[in-house]
Amino acid sequence: MIPSAKARLSADGQRLLLDIDTQPREFAALWLRERAPDAETLDPLTGQRLIEAAELPLDLALESAELSGDALALRFSDGHRVHFPLDELLGANAEDLVAPGRLLWDAHQAKPQHADFAAAIDDDAALLEMLEGLHRDGFVVVSGVPAEEDGMQSLMERVGPLRRTNWGGIADVKSVANAYDLTMTQRGLEPHTDNPYRDPIPGYIWLHCLTNAADGGDSTLADGYRAAQLLRERDPAAFDCLTRVSPAFRYRDETTWLESEGPLIELDSQGRIFRVRYSNRTERVEALPAEELAQYYAARQAFYQLITSDELTLNLKLDPGQMLIMDNYRLLHGRRAFELGGGVRHLRQGYVDRDSTASRRRVLRQQLGNAEEAA
Numbered sequence: 101m102i103p104s105a106k107a108r109l110s111a112d113g114q115r116l117l118l119d120i121d122t123q124p125r126e127f128a129a130l131w132l133r134e135r136a137p138d139a140e141t142l143d144p145l146t147g148q149r150l151i152e153a154a155e156l157p158l159d160l161a162l163e164s165a166e167l168s169g170d171a172l173a174l175r176f177s178d179g180h181r182v183h184f185p186l187d188e189l190l191g192a193n194a195e196d197l198v199a200p201g202r203l204l205w206d207a208h209q210a211k212p213q214h215a216d217f218a219a220a221i222d223d224d225a226a227l228l229e230m231l232e233g234l235h236r237d238g239f240v241v242v243s244g245v246p247a248e249e250d251g252m253q254s255l256m257e258r259v260g261p262l263r264r265t266n267w268g269g270i271a272d273v274k275s276v277a278n279a280y281d282l283t284m285t286q287r288g289l290e291p292h293t294d295n296p297y298r299d300p301i302p303g304y305i306w307l308h309c310l311t312n313a314a315d316g317g318d319s320t321l322a323d324g325y326r327a328a329q330l331l332r333e334r335d336p337a338a339f340d341c342l343t344r345v346s347p348a349f350r351y352r353d354e355t356t357w358l359e360s361e362g363p364l365i366e367l368d369s370q371g372r373i374f375r376v377r378y379s380n381r382t383e384r385v386e387a388l389p390a391e392e393l394a395q396y397y398a399a400r401q402a403f404y405q406l407i408t409s410d411e412l413t414l415n416l417k418l419d420p421g422q423m424l425i426m427d428n429y430r431l432l433h434g435r436r437a438f439e440l441g442g443g444v445r446h447l448r449q450g451y452v453d454r455d456s457t458a459s460r461r462r463v464l465r466q467q468l469g470n471a472e473e474a475a
């Protein structure tokens with residue numbers, strides 16, 4: 101569809117103003133020049149830039165801008181001309197709360213997408229459907245996982261490399277004596293994101309259930325993007341505080357000392373919610389001025405109340421042979437307390453990075469003919 105648009109230039113020619121419906125947009129001439137989608141500026145195959153952008157004159161201007169069909173015909177003061185497709189200019193909407201393609205959910209709206217392990221191994225379309233569900237909802241339940249310790253590995257290898265950590269590759273999540281981490285005890289675990297003390301933070305958690313005969317031990321999930329959205333609606337100052345204050349996170353044992361830092365709600369460069377962090381066990385906020393700390397504590401409490409609320413908490417008990425893949429930048433996961441007297445609970449867990457997972461989804465989309473939606 102061709103949007104109805106009007107184009108005009110600022111007096112110095114350094115800005116293009118596009119009037120589109122009720123949303124005027126402004127583009128810098130230098131940006132349009134360095135992103136010009138022509139073969140002299142960008143390599144047609146890779147889209148990588150061929151000109152040295154930093155050598156463009158800072159006073160570069162547009163000499164004309166005319167709408168021509170579904171593109172803008174631009175002429176720059178350095179003599180360069182280009183047809184810039186409007187849909188490439190208008191792709192991003194600054195009003196979006198999160199990146200496109202996400203469906204935020206409350207507990208009563210969540211409809212877990214189910215995928216079949218064998219189908220996702222054998223069939224690219226089934227794998228793409230699984231990855232689309234993961235992208236949209238932040239999690240997906242996969243059934244039919246081989247009942248072996250590393251049963252999920254063959255599917256991991258179809259998506260991206262397994263990320264090794266100081267705990268190894270695919271590691272146990274089960275109750276042991278002398279636990280070095282609270283995940284290995286029978287106590288419940290408050291909602292959290294995994295490993296904010298790493299850099300980079302693991303992108304996706306793959307959690308495979310081998311046996312789950314224990315009483316209790318349900319997994320809990322909450323959509324951190326939805327929690328952040330609700331916080332912004334209900335308490336904008338708290339939302340703002342959690343995007344500004346950047347606590348540290350630390351994990352230590354005899355052979356490992358990991359530290360990183362970042363806000364509980366992280367925005368991307370366009371102000372959209374990009375990542376949530378929440379790890380009560382490992383958070384170490386600085387001794388900030390008392391007033392700032394007071395704001396942070398109140399904001400953190402408001403966020404905590406949301407991520408632990410019935411409104412947002414989805415309960416899910418994995419059966420043996422099932423696995424859960426979770427977006428660790430978005431979802432908070434936890435666990436109800438369980439009693440080992442009721443049986444054995446043995447899960448295995450591994451991480452896959454975010455970039456390789458997104459790459460797999462985009463390439464599959466392109467190969468299967470949905471390239472226009474691949475972002």
Ligand SMILES: [Fe+2]
Nearest residue numbers: 292293294433
């Ligand atoms: Fe965890």
